[in-house]
Amino acid sequence: MLQGMAASSVPPLEPPRGRGAAENPANRFDRLRIERTDADLENLGWAAGLEGEDGEETEARVPTEYYRDTSRSIIAHNDSPDVGFTSSINPYRGCEHGCIYCYARPYHDYLGLSSGLDFETRIFVKTDAAALLRAELMKPSWQPTGLALSGVTDPYQPGERTFEVTRGCLQVLAEFRQPVGIISKNAMMLRDIDVLQELARYDAVHVSISITSLDEHVRRVMEPRTVTAERRFDAVKRLNEAGIPAGVMIAPIIPGLTDHEIPRLLERAGQAGAVTAGYTMLRLPHAVAPLFEAWLSRHFPDRKDKVLARIRDVRGGEITDYRFGSRMRGTGPFAELIADVFRKAKERAGIAGRGEPLSAASFRRPTKQPSLFDM
Numbered sequence: 001m002l003q004g005m006a007a008s009s010v011p012p013l014e015p016p017r018g019r020g021a022a023e024n025p026a027n028r029f030d031r032l033r034i035e036r037t038d039a040d041l042e043n044l045g046w047a048a049g050l051e052g053e054d055g056e057e058t059e060a061r062v063p064t065e066y067y068r069d070t071s072r073s074i075i076a077h078n079d080s081p082d083v084g085f086t087s088s089i090n091p092y093r094g095c096e097h098g099c100i101y102c103y104a105r106p107y108h109d110y111l112g113l114s115s116g117l118d119f120e121t122r123i124f125v126k127t128d129a130a131a132l133l134r135a136e137l138m139k140p141s142w143q144p145t146g147l148a149l150s151g152v153t154d155p156y157q158p159g160e161r162t163f164e165v166t167r168g169c170l171q172v173l174a175e176f177r178q179p180v181g182i183i184s185k186n187a188m189m190l191r192d193i194d195v196l197q198e199l200a201r202y203d204a205v206h207v208s209i210s211i212t213s214l215d216e217h218v219r220r221v222m223e224p225r226t227v228t229a230e231r232r233f234d235a236v237k238r239l240n241e242a243g244i245p246a247g248v249m250i251a252p253i254i255p256g257l258t259d260h261e262i263p264r265l266l267e268r269a270g271q272a273g274a275v276t277a278g279y280t281m282l283r284l285p286h287a288v289a290p291l292f293e294a295w296l297s298r299h300f301p302d303r304k305d306k307v308l309a310r311i312r313d314v315r316g317g318e319i320t321d322y323r324f325g326s327r328m329r330g331t332g333p334f335a336e337l338i339a340d341v342f343r344k345a346k347e348r349a350g351i352a353g354r355g356e357p358l359s360a361a362s363f364r365r366p367t368k369q370p371s372l373f374d375m
Contacts, residue, residue: 014298016062016117018224020098023294024116025287027109062121064096066159069124074132074169076151088151089133089180091165093124095153097185099223100295101252104152106286115287120225123159130168137176137365144363146179156186158225170195175366179204179358183249185211185226187235196244202362206355207246208276209236211265213258221299229268236272245355247276250342254282255310255330257303259338263345270349277351279342281330282311284320310334 015022069092076088094108098120105115113122126132136142149155155166173180174195182189182205189196189207199205209232213219219229232248239246248269253259262279269277284292296304308319314330315321321330329335 015224018098019062019117019120020100020222020224020295021116021120021291022298023291024114024118025290027112027114062117064120064159065122066163067122067124069093069126070128071126072132073136074126074129075136075147078151087145088148089129089155089169090150090152091126091129091155091169092150092153092157092159093126094119094122096120096123096157096159097154097223097225099185099226101222101254101282101284101288101292102153103283103285103288105288105291107152109286116291123157125159125163126165127163129165130172133169133172134175137172137178144176144178144360146181146358146360147173149173149180149182154184154186155182156184156188160186160188167192167195170199173204174198177202177204177362177364179360179363181206181208181358183208183210185209185223185232187227187231190235190238193239193242193244196239197242200244203356203359204362205244206276206358207239207244208249208278209233209246210249210251211269212250212252212254213261214264214268215258215261218258222295229265233268233272236269236274240273240275245275247274247278247351247355248272250277250279252280252282253338254307255314255334255338256307257300259310259341262338262341263348266342266345266349266351270351274349274351276353276355277346277349278354279338280328281314281335281338283327284311285322289319314338 074089076090077086078088079086093111095102095104102119105119108115108119108122111124113119149166149169155169160166170180170192172178177199180199184207187209196205196207211229211232212223214229216228219226236246236248248265250262250265253262266277293304293308296307300307311319314332314335316326316331321327329339
């Protein structure tokens, strides 16, 4: 639907209400781009200070647009040594959570769009995901290795309340008893406790809730459409109480901005009953780096130089590091200090290890319809 569209570029502005990025940088694959005029921005409702009907200024808004994704396969494969899975399911492309640091933003470049506002306002929905997943799991060639849900964008972003693509995929996974690991920043997965419990009966599910900061100001400007940290810890608690093993991921740790919160975050995770805890270091691939720097200038100008210096400390003097083996944790003395702080805080919180491995022992291919759950 959007094939051939050139990505747009806008002047540096305050981000529209509820958005992480204020910019739409040019797509790195496109030679042509559109420079929007002030009139274009006003027509979009983008520019701050537009007058409402009552004569008062209104906040800038950019609506979310959803597009049907017509992909003909749903399981993606990778051979990265840095992640704990080789196969994953991504029900959505783009993510309305709007996390400014999201390493997945550059994937929108492949769609002819921008890593900036386009990534969080133009969402592609794989409406056929459950049917495609069923077909792939039915193939004799499929080996029930663990799947990740999801490896790129959040499976429980706001649109999931309407589209229920993730729930449909989980219903198929439960029918096949296919092991799956889930990671999300959203407490919405509590809606799916019934399906998750079915998977847990066969040791076929593990959930990780991603948490970055206890500071509500930081969360609101950094992850504008996510739920609060308290709601995430509550989700960890309720999932474990329901028999669904759940842990936390402090992801990403932002040197110079959120690294000091590691002990308190892990203390809260332990209190919530987290069975596992892990972390990743901030990654700034491609257009994410200038987007993040512009975000620092808007929201934390007094800390910008310190944060960028600390990022370079853990990235060998560069703003990012693409190398396998170091890109997820960083290198150097400051990265080692963060790893040591994390390890000791995890021990104090009583979070023992990595949790039990997922089991594929009960995997089956159903021979009749309908499934265990109504689709």
